[in-house]
Amino acid sequence: MxxxxxxxxxxxxxxxxxxxxPGKTTxxxxxxxxxxxxxxxxxxxxxDLAFFYHSSCDEPGIAGIVKIVKEGYPDRTAFDKDDPxxxxxxxxxxxxxxxxxxxxxxxxxxxxxxxxxREHEQRALKGxxxxxxxxxxxxxxxxxxxxxxxxxxxx
DNA sequence: GCCAACGTTGGC
DNA sequence: GCCAACGTTGGC
Numbered sequence: 001m002x003x004x005x006x007x008x009x010x011x012x013x014x015x016x017x018x019x020x021x022p023g024k025t026t027x028x029x030x031x032x033x034x035x036x037x038x039x040x041x042x043x044x045x046x047x048d049l050a051f052f053y054h055s056s057c058d059e060p061g062i063a064g065i066v067k068i069v070k071e072g073y074p075d076r077t078a079f080d081k082d083d084p085x086x087x088x089x090x091x092x093x094x095x096x097x098x099x100x101x102x103x104x105x106x107x108x109x110x111x112x113x114x115x116x117x118r119e120h121e122q123r124a125l126k127g128x129x130x131x132x133x134x135x136x137x138x139x140x141x142x143x144x145x146x147x148x149x150x151x152x153x154x155x
Numbered sequence: 156g157c158c159a160a161c162g163t164t165g166g167c
Numbered sequence: 168g169c170c171a172a173c174g175t176t177g178g179c
Contacts, residue, residue: 056176133160
């Protein structure tokens with residue numbers, strides 16, 4: 001089983017929005033980056049766990065954990081002219097963009113802030129993709145050791 | 156609002 | 168294939 005980190009802007013869709021969804025489940029749509037797409041389409045497997053990261057907000061950080069409950073399948077918002085993520089180059093016969101379904105597994109009592117994560121970036125969290133300089137990828141892998149360490153921070 | 160860093164596009 | 172221009176991300 002693999003571990004991941006998925007970013008979302010809480011102003012658009014935060015962990016509390018996910019909690020309100022039927023079955024606490026949603027489609028992770030709108031990803032328009034090839035590397036992130038590949039992670040969803042080729043890397044993520046049913047049962048994998050991912051940190052739910054809040055970005056572009058007052059308190060950036062990890063808010064909880066989601067589980068991958070459906071593996072990569074075409075992101076239909078790319079075919080919808082009225083959708084902000086519409087992409088004319090994505091052919092329904094040969095979809096360019098993919099999404100997965102995630103289910104809320106756990107919300108942390110408090111967010112593990114980016115500032116807290118940074119305190120450990122030289123040691124325990126060395127190499128964590130999220131902390132790499134200039135990182136903008138909305139989906140990144142998390143190593144098992146890093147995962148465990150961050151989980152401990154949540155206790 | 157600013158700006159650094161990055162991915163993508165398109166001219167050549 | 169190179170690279171400048173552009174748009175976007177995301178922390179501060």
